[in-house]
Amino acid sequence: MRESLDQWPFVWAAYAVVVLATLALLGWSWVAMQRAEKRRDEARQR
Amino acid sequence: MHFYANPTRFLKIARWLTVPLLLAGLALTGAALAWSLIMLPPDRLMGETVRILPIHVATAWLGMAGWTSIAIASLIELVWRHPLAAIAARASAVPGAVFTFACLASGSIWARPTWGTWWVWDGRLTSMLVLLFLYLGYIALTAALAREGQPSRIAAIFGIVGVINIPIINRSVEWWNSLHQPASITLGQSAIDPVFLWPLLAATVGFSLLFGAVVLMRMRALLAEIQTEARLRRRAQQAGLPSENFA
Numbered sequence: 001m002r003e004s005l006d007q008w009p010f011v012w013a014a015y016a017v018v019v020l021a022t023l024a025l026l027g028w029s030w031v032a033m034q035r036a037e038k039r040r041d042e043a044r045q046r
Numbered sequence: 047m048h049f050y051a052n053p054t055r056f057l058k059i060a061r062w063l064t065v066p067l068l069l070a071g072l073a074l075t076g077a078a079l080a081w082s083l084i085m086l087p088p089d090r091l092m093g094e095t096v097r098i099l100p101i102h103v104a105t106a107w108l109g110m111a112g113w114t115s116i117a118i119a120s121l122i123e124l125v126w127r128h129p130l131a132a133i134a135a136r137a138s139a140v141p142g143a144v145f146t147f148a149c150l151a152s153g154s155i156w157a158r159p160t161w162g163t164w165w166v167w168d169g170r171l172t173s174m175l176v177l178l179f180l181y182l183g184y185i186a187l188t189a190a191l192a193r194e195g196q197p198s199r200i201a202a203i204f205g206i207v208g209v210i211n212i213p214i215i216n217r218s219v220e221w222w223n224s225l226h227q228p229a230s231i232t233l234g235q236s237a238i239d240p241v242f243l244w245p246l247l248a249a250t251v252g253f254s255l256l257f258g259a260v261v262l263m264r265m266r267a268l269l270a271e272i273q274t275e276a277r278l279r280r281r282a283q284q285a286g287l288p289s290e291n292f293a
Contacts, residue, residue, distance in 0.1 A: 005159050007093050007094040010156065010158060011094055011097050014102070015079065015097075015098075017148060017152060018101045018105060018151075021144050022144070022253070026259070029264050030263055032263070032267045033263040033270070035267075037266065037267070040270040043274045043277045043278060
């Protein structure tokens, strides 16, 4: 009799990759936008 | 279209739109993922791994939509000299690459329990990998052109030529033998049971909203960098300094 493969670790791994990649992209884009707009505002005020 | 070509007008709309788009995307994506993980029943053939379907299809769609956006924006840049088109194309590249990578990774993880292998060199998987390499090349090219202060026309041509890969990805499962299943959703038709279809649609819309929010954030960042550089350059010229010091 074939032993069945536990599929849940694959499901969790796929979700972890997609969710972490998406959150990292959102966080990076947000921080880059805030920094760039802050630098522009500082350059305007100088 | 030219109405929105004005960066000031665009920034006004983008500032108003970024946070609502981000929050709506997070809420819808979170709900779709929770729905897929908790509520979906196991599939008769794929078992529990059917829960990967919504995230895999949504990221595949965004990987291809990202390059299609680059090609459209590049065409607008070349034909109509739209000032924001090059910035929109550049802003779409990183999210497109991230979602293409997420599609390949989730697909590979899904393949192991269903196909018995992490990877096969068939038409669909290989053309999707080529898309990731196209993104990486485009990102490197646009960064190099921006650093050297060169016009972005070469990148625009690259963006238009690269779009040939999108129909190849789409038709690959019809043209070549593949372990990958044929298209389950075509215009107006779906071979997917509604139990799986609705969370898939919710995840696709949710991730698309997040993609839109990321593109707006990256466009705002690129515009702010250009404006900062222009201001510093002007100030350097007024002070009689060589402007290269401020590039």
